[in-house]
Amino acid sequence: MNKQDKNPGNNRENLIKLENAGLTAEEQQLFCDAVPVPYEPYSLEFVERFHNWIRANSLWVLAFGTGCGAIELNPLMTSRFDANRFGVMMRPTPRQASVLIVAGYSSVKTLKRIIRSYEQMQGPKFVIGLGICTINGGMYYDSYNTINCLDRYIPVDLYITGCMPRPEALLAGFMELKRKIKAGECDGANRYVKDFDWYKANQKKVIKKWDMPDYNW
Amino acid sequence: MNWALSIFYYIVTVLVVLVYGLLLYAFIAKTMARVQGRIGIPIYQPFLDIIQTYGRRTAVTHGYMFDLGPVFRLTGGLGTLAFIPVIYGSEIFGNFHFAGDLLLVMYFIFFGQLGMALGAGESGHPYAPMGIARGLAQMTAFEVPFALAVIAVFMQYETASITEIVAAQQGSIYNWTLFTNPFAVLAAMFAFLGMSMYPPFDLVTAPNEIPIGPPTEYHSAYLSLLQTNRAIFAGAKLVLFMNLFFGGATNLPIMVLKTWAIYMIPVLIGVAFPRFKVENSIRFFLGVPTLVGIIAVLYMQYWGTV
16 A cells, blocks of 8 residues: 555545535535646747736736725725726626735635635636735734635735735736736646645635535636 | 628628727727726727637536527627628628618627527526626617617618618718607617616626626636627627618728717716616616607608608
8 A cells, every 4th residue: 555545635646526525415416526637838838928928918806805905906996006007907706807816814714715716716817915914924823713824725926015015015016926927937726736635635724614615616 | 792702701890890899998998097087908908808818728617508608699799790781882891781681680689698698597606697687677678769769760761771771871961860860869879878788777797796797607718709799799789870870881980980979978978877776777768768769750650751
């Protein structure tokens, strides 16, 4: 017996279907139980570079305020800062969004929604952690119901530190995100799928009542 | 003209209308941004958005009708455009035409919405049927003044061919339906406010309460098709209104100028008015606009001059 067989949860080659153990038998029929697979970039390099340029210049942000930092997203779109001119748009539904901004602290209850929203987004998808709370917990570092390090639960491409970072900082963050996307460095969606079991184990450690599918297709 | 050449010219027309529709959308968005004191999106942003959604690596399907929804929608847009002469008298932009094409075009306008309703219904998202119920209810209401206006136009020109209707308006600005049959134009422009989905009639896709309604679950290439259709369909509707009521166009600059001017009417009303509830908008369309439509028909019946 090799090492992998002892822990079937970590053996992705043998895992054909997700268990969806948190759901009732009736609900299990309603959800997809396929295991997510990583997606390769376009085989021609210039096509991938072209698409990366397009992705960088058309960032669709999920308009979903997860914490106190969401208040900084409103002036971002109004006349003073006007993120529209950089191709940053707000989309109301996760299916169409490509950027998830986790704005500030994330309570365990919100984390569940963040995971569902993130998994429903279609790749390539990017995550911005806004504020110090997403990095190390910030002023909530010892709180019983907030998470400390967002990167343990979903793959973060970019952090913008501060408490709270002003819209200028957010704009600078968007510029940096664009640079990283153009350089092909933002591969969070594939990272999430490759390390799926690690992320799921971390998520299930903090979310006690797991009453959703293991992957929200 | 042989069929192959006609279809080639039609494809050229579709591409031109697509590019024009996207540019018009960006131009209007930029205008509204300037009104709000912003710089606004770059003029090429809609093109990037279409390629961006098309280039997504993953897509989730919810069933066959879900897949077919955007296809039906695009068919509605392409079908509407196919029987409208974009430029009157032009060989390339003349499109197909036959004796009763206006009736077919009216069916095509409805067809896309119904196909989309079936597709979005299968997505299973609770907001999608809400948006569909609102959209179809509002659409049924604004079809009444629009149908009455079109009937008045039928009676005036005694034909259901769009090309002949445009031909009858040539010569002078006073030959336009706008001056020969003003009640019909008024009723149709009321209906156009509802069709163009700007405030006060944008409850169907209300982003703040039901996340953009019917296309809530549409993403990736599906959304790319819907975006393509939005540009083509908007262009086709504008050209239809220009042909029926504003004398058509004999060259491209006139077409651009007239359709832009028609488009600015719902935009200007949109920036000035808040959003109607569906029951309010249905009451609105079945009130004054329907009355104006009936007056247009009676006017043509008893006092029509042409």
